[in-house]
Amino acid sequence: MASSIQSLTKREQINFLLTNRIPRRYLTFFIGWLSQIESPIFTKILIRVWQLFADDLRLQDAKKQRFSSLRECFTRQLKDGLRPVVKHPDTVTSPCDAVIGAYGKVDGTQVFQAKGFPYDISELIPDPRLHHKYRNGSFVTLRLKSSMYHRFHAPIDCSVSKITYISGDTWNVNPVALKRVEKLFCKNERAVIELQQDHPTSSITLVPVAAILVASMKFHFLKDTLDLKYQGPNQIPCYVDLKKGDEMGYFQHGSTIILFATSNYHFCDVIQLGAEIKMGQPLMSGHLSRFSKQY
Template sequence: METSIQQLTKREQINFLLTNRIPRRWLTFFVGWISQIQSPLLTKVLIWIWQLFADDLRLQDAKKRKFSSLGECFTRELKDGLRPVVQHPDTVTSPCDAIVGACGKIQGTQVFQAKGFPYDISELIPDFHLSHKYRDGVFITLRLKSSMYHRFHAPVDCSVSKVNYISGDTWNVNPVALKRVEKLFCKNERAVIELNNDHPTSSITLVPVAAILVASMKFNFLADTLDLKYQGPNEIECDAQFKKGDEMGYFQHGSTIILFATNNYSFFEGIETGSPIKMGQPLLSGHLTRFRKH
């Protein structure tokens, strides 16, 4: 059986070297800095360079076509109506535009990020009570490519009472890196967000994972941006309520969201590795009660 390294093409190896065998932290700080410079001319140049490497960058879908900084382009909003959200209460919709990565059943508490590379849920979610909820449940990895819409939305009616921020590395999260770096998601900067609903036996948790270049997550319901410079508490209390499809936050650059669900959920037909999905499209089917205020 060939090793994962032998299976990589030369192009994949070059990609891996260029994006991971470099001072990732300092490159991330640099890109974070340059992406916030307010200069329409510089922004045009940076977007042109970005388009050389990013496929399918559909800026015509954005609410605005002119940007004052690269960061503003990264976090662009879409025109109204482009992402209709399926509202059936038993349907969990995709929280973001993405390419489906690994997905399927959780084997006990073991999740496979790539062939031969398992990790335990507790290594990604360092909360025993929460991680244990997903024993024998389901998971899906949603990769937001750098060219995609970077905002993410509530996949169900829910409330959020806490965000657990976990500082970490800034490995690239593309498929090449996943084949080479064991337990990559457990090493990167990430946040754990349990979505509370009124059903006593159903649970869904989102784990946004940041990556190289602009390792930054902004949640609309938190005052601070969670990035490599964040010095606040790891467990951040909050009181946020969402209807399905409401915007929760955004990445400053393409990254990944891992969604965990209890074992009373199953995937819709067509959800498989490598398939594209849009925010608001059906992802999981289960027995979910709409969130109600008390």
């Protein structure tokens, strides 16, 4: 038992060193360049290499089976009907395929990225109005593995009037790094999207967080791609109405979305730490209750 724990610790240390103690920004630029090369044969080789590290990569679910570039594979669409969306108006569905990394109640304005590693909402989201809105509310951290479907969708019927972009670092956002880098999510590149509803007392906000090899968030209702080269304004106005399940955009690679909800929402009973959830499955409801959990 002791030897297996020691082996796991060594693997975690190697993982952390390989993915974080390197020039993260330049490696991210390189992967961004590499992923845009259009060559079906070269892309097939890159995908084979990728599958050596991600044995759960299931390309048979993709709408198309041949890709001209690695980016086209990263941002692949799925076959129609594979992600049915729960339509009940009181249900918040998962905006993406993900692993539940943490979830629970916000303690005042304090959130936990991992056990013993709290951060304040104000350190993640620059808008004081949202700090107050999600005080004692709920949060869930949704981690998109590199092998997963990378597109994200509206979890409720809503409208979006602006996106706040926050430039930052590109730390890996896997559990190994979260246990070692304090306030990691608050250091990385990210966006803040408040989903406006007809109900004045209910609110959902999404915070997509980029990471190493990613640093690219594309929203269908914005002209510019939000990445490390973006030089535009931090407050980006946009006017779009979305139905639950409508596609909002995609990451270039795996990453994380943190969802914040007001206190009148509660987690569905099926939500568990470390469990996988698919886009469109129930995540929260105004009628089901669940007490706080986190690492």
